[in-house]
Amino acid sequence: MRKPFIRISARPVFRIGAAVLLAFVFITSLAACSTATSGPSLAVSSYLDTVRVMDIQAGNAFLLHPTVEGDLLLSGRESKLPTEDETYLRLFDESITKIWSDMNYKVKASSITGETAVVAVEVTIADMTTLEGMMTSAAFDAMNQVPEVQNRIITEVLVEELQYAAASTASQLITHTIRLDLKNVDGTWKILDHKVLGRTLIGNISALLIATT
Structure with missing residues (x-):
């Protein structure tokens, strides 16, 4: 079994009139952008922006049913990573x-029918769809071990695979097409089943860490 590794990432003054004009142009461009992506499309893009920064609380504003732990892989503690080892938790995070x-x-597309809508979106991300199989295999290998050993094996496999996924180059990313259904609730578009995002991007891996409802 490959051991987790730690990657070290190499990681003007305007006149008042000009400033006012610049601000007007900027605000106008924002308004145009907002108009072009309003309604259900805006709700979906706004939600995905919160996923990108892993902000569950902000993301809940765009969901009909608030997210629960395990819907997506987030931080080690929120995802119930079976370890208290700070090194593994840090590497996971x-x-x-x-x-x-x-x-x-x-x-890619958006259609509205009365108070419901469907938005098709392409999501490009590291390939995590193989994690479910890896985790299932690890759980099988650890079946006859004491709980402490089982947790260590599962943690090592998950953290290792996530590290390799995080190191993906642009050519190694994959694109999924996801269909999200929405409902207009009091003038606000809400995503009906956000869990489709997790099921599509990471398989059922979260269900192996914590039962979801």
Whole structure:
């Protein structure tokens, strides 16, 4: 089994009139952009922006049913990573933060029928769809071990695979097409089943860490 590794990332004065004009142009451009992506498309893009920074609380504003722990892989503690080892928790958090922050998306189509809508969006992200199989295999290998050993094996495999996913180059990213259904609730578009995002991007991996409702 490969051991987790730590990647070290090499990581004007205007006249008042000109400033007012610049501000007007800027605000006008924002308004045009907002108009072009209003309604359900804006709700979806806004939600995905919160996913990119892993802000559950902000993301809930765009969901009909608030997210619960395990819907997506977030921080080690929120995802119930079965370890108290601070090193693994840190490596997990560093990897998953990079994976989500590197995610890109593009709204491809949007249709509205009465108070419901469907938005198709392409999401480009590191390939995490193999994690479910890796985790299932690790759980099987650890079946006859004491709980402490089981947790260590599962943690090592998950953190290792997330590190490799986080190190993906642009050519290694994959694109998923996701269909999200929305409902207009008191004038605000809400995503009906946000869990489709997790199921599409990371399989059922979160269900192996914590049961979701």
